[in-house]
Amino acid sequence: MSVHLVNHHHGRPDSTVHRLPAALKLGVALVIIVATVLVPIHWRAWFIGVAVLLVLTAGLSQLPLFFLFRRLLVLSPFVLGVVLVNAFQPTGRDNWLTVAVKSILCLLTVILVSNTTPFSQILRVLKSIRVPALLITTIALMHRYLFVLADEVERMRRARASRTFTRGRRFHWNTLATVVGQLFIRASERAERIYDAMCARGWK
């Protein structure tokens, strides 16, 4: 299960793209996304330009191509659903093409930025643009303990699987819900320990 979590990749941290300042990368990405969403589809030049820029960046970042393709292919089912609905609309041809092109370009932009920028640097940028401190603390703690709790789920899943043979579906849901409930209890107990540790290190 935790394999799903390893779907971001820091590649070779010494590439040109990795070394660019995080604020610059985030700013450019934001401009590209906003403009791509707003620009009408017949401005072909813009879309081609963005595509070329993204491909160049992907090349410079030395991320494995296979990895990028896989991330792009795992478009959310939502994209596919909406594109399909539009494709079956009587004159929705243009529309579904627009939606598909725009969302793929934006997706590629975010994939490139998030895989070449360490999360701590993104947080620092957020802090410098005055995002409330409480929100930043929460995001930082979530990112820190995401993988810990994901491993905990995996351990509990293995423990349950080794103790129960297949039982009725009714019991199965109940068992799974107990696992999730237990996860919440463990998370909140961990939160108390973290608070003590933070205070011991002088957090205000």
Added chain:
Amino acid sequence: MHIPDGFIDGKTAVVTAVISAVGVGFALRQVRRELPPRRVPLLGLAAAFLFAAQMVNFPVAGGTSGHLVGGTLVAALLGPSAAVVVVTTVLIVQCFLFQDGGVMALGANVFNMAILNSVIGYMIYRMVLQLFRRFGRDALPRVLVPQSGIGPTYDRGRVTAIAFAAWCATVLAAICCAGQLAWSGTIPWLVAFPAMATVHMFIGVGEGLISALVFLAVYRARPDLITETALTDQPQRLGELVRYGLLVTLGVAVFVAPFACSWPDGLDSVAEKFGFGHKMAAPLLPAPAPDYQMPGIHWAVGATAVAGAAGSLIVFVLALLMGRWLVPKPKDL
């Protein structure tokens, strides 16, 4: 329900971002005021919990599986403001780290899933619980209930309330999402509304069941973890709910009402009046007799609305039965 980039146009993105920013800002202020510093790390951990809990797949018939979404569950466990902050954090991390949901669409996603889902879920949860306290067979004077309100007597009410609330919140968030997509001109309302509402009426049943089961598991093991043990009407929280209610009403009025109040056939005139007629009507449902291109589509919208009303009654009865079934009758009173 994570809307990706490219599905939301400029005006919708701006409006949703402003409403969401106001909502999240208010939630942050509220959390800072009422949460003791001891519980601040709990927000981050609860967000990580929600993310990890979404990895647990619940098997559904036919080899498919679903997972928890969790706005209502977190709201019932930690209170509405904390839930808004927690779900917003999950959405931000999912957006930047896992490309689930777009950057431009972040405002829309935060409004649907963090604000609307948690707040509506929490309101309905509270309302049903009050109903139980006043009229239910479990309504007992507080003195008789062991541990001042934490006892087997309220379990049934809680299970029913959270299952029903989670269902309603899921369906409403889906309808709002359909409204935003329609307003952006991505999918026409007449297609989006029946599709999103119907699918989420089924998803919502699973969501309600999982939420109730998880809540019951936590409640049985550590009742002290749940903030609202005595369920008193704190005036402070009431004011908080009123303000959230206004915000959510504003959002629904902007995204859903222009479509909803005009069906079945006044849609085009309303679209003209609001100045996005060219977007809605022209490219998507074009000239030759647009109303007849997809026969039965108006019927579908009406039928979905009726199904929603009937569905909410059915789900309420189901939730009631589930409460009876899961929680045995207390004998020691």
